[in-house]
Amino acid sequence: MQSGEPTPPxxxxxxxxxxxxxxxxxxxxxxxxxxxxxGDACDEVLVDDASLVEASRDWWPLAMIWALSGEVGARAxxxxxxxxxxxxxxxxxxCDEARLPVTAAAGRSGVCGASVPLHGGVVLDLSAMSGxxxxxxxxxxxxxxxxTFGTWLEDTLRAKHGATLGHWPQSIDxxxxxxxxxxxxxxxxxxxxxxxxxxVVGLDVALADGRHVRTGGAPRAAVGxxxxxxxxxxxxxxxxxxxxxxxxxxxxxxxxxxAYAFESxxxxxxxxxxIVQRGATPAVLRLYxxxxxxxxxxTGAERNVLLVxxxxxxxxxxxxxxxxxxxxxxxxxxxxxxxxxWMGHRNDVSALEALITRDYxxxxxxxxxxxxxxxxxxEAATAAIRAVPGALVASAHQSHSYPDGACLYFTFAGQPAxxxxxxxxxxxxxxxxxxxxxxxxALSHHHGVGLNRSRFVRDALGPAFDVLVAVKQALDPNGxxxxxxxxxxxxxx
Numbered sequence: 352m353q354s355g356e357p358t359p360p361x362x363x364x365x366x367x368x369x370x371x372x373x374x375x376x377x378x379x380x381x382x383x384x385x386x387x388x389x390g391d392a393c394d395e396v397l398v399d400d401a402s403l404v405e406a407s408r409d410w411w412p413l414a415m416i417w418a419l420s421g422e423v424g425a426r427a428x429x430x431x432x433x434x435x436x437x438x439x440x441x442x443x444x445x446c447d448e449a450r451l452p453v454t455a456a457a458g459r460s461g462v463c464g465a466s467v468p469l470h471g472g473v474v475l476d477l478s479a480m481s482g483x484x485x486x487x488x489x490x491x492x493x494x495x496x497x498x499t500f501g502t503w504l505e506d507t508l509r510a511k512h513g514a515t516l517g518h519w520p521q522s523i524d525x526x527x528x529x530x531x532x533x534x535x536x537x538x539x540x541x542x543x544x545x546x547x548x549x550x551v552v553g554l555d556v557a558l559a560d561g562r563h564v565r566t567g568g569a570p571r572a573a574v575g576x577x578x579x580x581x582x583x584x585x586x587x588x589x590x591x592x593x594x595x596x597x598x599x600x601x602x603x604x605x606x607x608x609x610a611y612a613f614e615s616x617x618x619x620x621x622x623x624x625x626i627v628q629r630g631a632t633p634a635v636l637r638l639y640x641x642x643x644x645x646x647x648x649x650t651g652a653e654r655n656v657l658l659v660x661x662x663x664x665x666x667x668x669x670x671x672x673x674x675x676x677x678x679x680x681x682x683x684x685x686x687x688x689x690x691x692x693w694m695g696h697r698n699d700v701s702a703l704e705a706l707i708t709r710d711y712x713x714x715x716x717x718x719x720x721x722x723x724x725x726x727x728x729x730e731a732a733t734a735a736i737r738a739v740p741g742a743l744v745a746s747a748h749q750s751h752s753y754p755d756g757a758c759l760y761f762t763f764a765g766q767p768a769x770x771x772x773x774x775x776x777x778x779x780x781x782x783x784x785x786x787x788x789x790x791x792x793a794l795s796h797h798h799g800v801g802l803n804r805s806r807f808v809r810d811a812l813g814p815a816f817d818v819l820v821a822v823k824q825a826l827d828p829n830g831x832x833x834x835x836x837x838x839x840x841x842x843x844x
Contacts, residue, residue, distance in 0.1 A: 355478060355500035357459040358525045360410040361704045365421025367400035373414075373422040376835070377843045378471040379452055381428045388449075389473065392441035395432040406430045406474040409459040409466045410525070410700075411803060412714045413776050415707050424467040424802070427454070427474040434479045436555060436563060436593035443591065443831075444561030446473060452834050452843065455587035457498045460525035461534060462715070463801030465586045469835035470843040475591065477529055484594065486512050491599040492552055497529025497592050504528065514599040517544030517634075520797075521698055529592050534799035535584030537758070539697060541751045542627065543634035543661065544600065546797065548583045555594035556582050559827040568596065581822070586799055587833040589826045603662035607672045610685040612654040616640040616747075617726050619655045622678050623752045624722045631674035635660035637693070640729075642746035643762070648689050658690050706764070712741075712772050713764040716783050717796045721756040724791035725749070732761055735786040741767040741775045745783075751796065758796040780804075800837050808838030 363370060372378075381389075381398075389396045397403070407423045408414055414424050433439045446453045452472030459466050468474050477498040484494035491514065495504065501523035508514045519538040520526060530536070532554070537546040544550070553567030566578040582590050613619035619638040626636065637658045639647065644656040657679070661671045706713045720728045729747055736745035742765045751758040761783060767775040784807050788794065794804060794811040809816045816838070823830075823839050830842040 355458070355481065355503065355527075357405070357457070357478065359405060360408065361415045361418050361707065363404065363421060364419045367404045369421060370400070370404045370426070371422045372425050373417040374424050374469065376425055376469050378425070379428065379843065380471060381451070385445075385449055385451070386429065388445050389429060389431060389442060392445050393431045393433050393438045395434075395479070397430040397432070398428070402430050403427050406456065406459075406476060407468055409456075409461045409464065410522075410703075411462055411464040411467070411801070412703060412707065412712075413773070413803070414464060414467065415704070416712065416772055419708065424464060425469050425471060427468040428471045429473050430476055431473050432476045432479045436480075436557060439475065439477075439557045439591055439593055440561045440563050442473070442475065443557055443559055446831050447560050447829055450829055450842075451831060453831050454833050455529070455533070455591050457527040457529050458500060458522070458525050460522040460530060461799065461801060463798055463803040465534060465799055465801030465833070465836055467802055469802065477591075477593075478527065480593065483507065486514070486599070488512060488514075491601075493597045493599050495528050495595055495597065497527060497532070497594065499528045500524070501526055501528075501531075508599065509602050512599075513602050515602050516550065516597060517600050518547060518550065521700065523698055525700070528595060528597075532583050532592050532595060533586050535797060537751055537797035539637075539750070540634035542636050542753070543632050543663065548580060550597045551579045551583055552596040552598060554579055554582055554592055554596075556590040557593050558590050559829065559832050563593070564590075584799065586801065586836050588823060588837050588839060589832065591832070600663075605665035605668045606660065606662040607668050608687045608690040609659040609672065609675060609679075610687055610689040611657045611659070611679045612650065612683040612685050613638075613657060614653065614655070616655045616729060618682075619657050620722070620725050620749055620757065622657065622682070623749065623757065625678050626675055627752045627754050629674050629678070631671040633659050633661040633671050633675060634663075635690075636752045638749040640747050642744065643748050646746075648692065650685070654683075656685065656689065658693055660690055660694070710769070711764050711766050712776050713762070714776065714779070715798075716761040716763070716780065717750070717758055717798055718761075718787045718792045718794065719756055719758050719796040720787075720792040725757055725759060727790045728787055728792040729759055731786040731790045732759075732783045735782040736761070736763045736779050739765070739775065739778045739782050741765040741771070742779060759792070802835060805836060805838040
């Protein structure tokens, strides 16, 4: 079906009316008059405990630990579910006038706390704004609403239009178009199709004061800065995305797969670099270090496994895989069944809940780095995380390759004492992130910033951070849009 509902990340350890706030942030509550005004702007405004508790959390692993103790990070005062862009604009106008914080959400699949309503106020649930508005089959452009869930969208595009968006995040069953755009997401096939920012033709955006704007629209343009990219990745801090035009591709007619083993992670990364710099862009070019290779594919302690899959026009696929085979000619070829194993489980997110309920603290940290810095970033970050007291493992895989660099996707786990879980989690993130930034890596590749990474944004951007602050002040002078995120000034801090 075209509409969907968010998937809860883990069971709460308390009844909804007993769920507390873990973070001691200042809260903004609603009085009866303001609640009536919100109801006048939007047909569906909820204040029952069950709705508010579920609307106040996402898939942030640290918050999943809190949930076991019957807590959310912070609890909304109201949940509004607009059905149209006009309702979104009307709600924002009310909230801006009343100085009421607004946190946009839909699938709530984010893993950095971006949709946690840090100061209460209103959670704006866009999942009711769902579906395909139009498909321009000749231009291969999709017009789609922000609350549209990924699996339904991809299935519908293929079945009814013979097309694909090519955006396959691991969270595709849980996430929505608006979330992909707000957090600058990546699919597992981004080497072929690009990240979400590469797919955007135009956006509809509701501003903090209730105005509605339309950006982009042309295949390419030179009409000042690209305003699409101002809102892509802004995590609801600069405006609320109410619609998008995205580039499509013909549904793939051919597919080929291969798997290889390298003696070192560095050697595998160098092969990926040479493949993409020759102009080959296989949809999947996925390299695991020896720890993750053995954990996932039981290939032994010395092999670094590279999985390759390409899809599309048969001639292009053949050419791409010929380049891959030539670059990898001198390394060990593995059973292509390994690719099938990954394809069959790539969207499975159940392991996270299973580990957390067994008292492990686990998370992933994805970053981007130039090829010239990937080796240093990998060595420094894994060593730094392993040095944190209580750490059990730190490993990585390389999940997205581009001509100039790649995404390194770190995984860490520990089993500290119950009262030390928050401290261990923060220490692991501090150690890993500082090592990444010090060695020339970017703060995030596709998970975004949210609450979890907000403390690093000023260091990551340097003097350019002041430009971001100025944009925020211009578009949202009262600071109502997703306060506490992206490290931006927070009126309620």
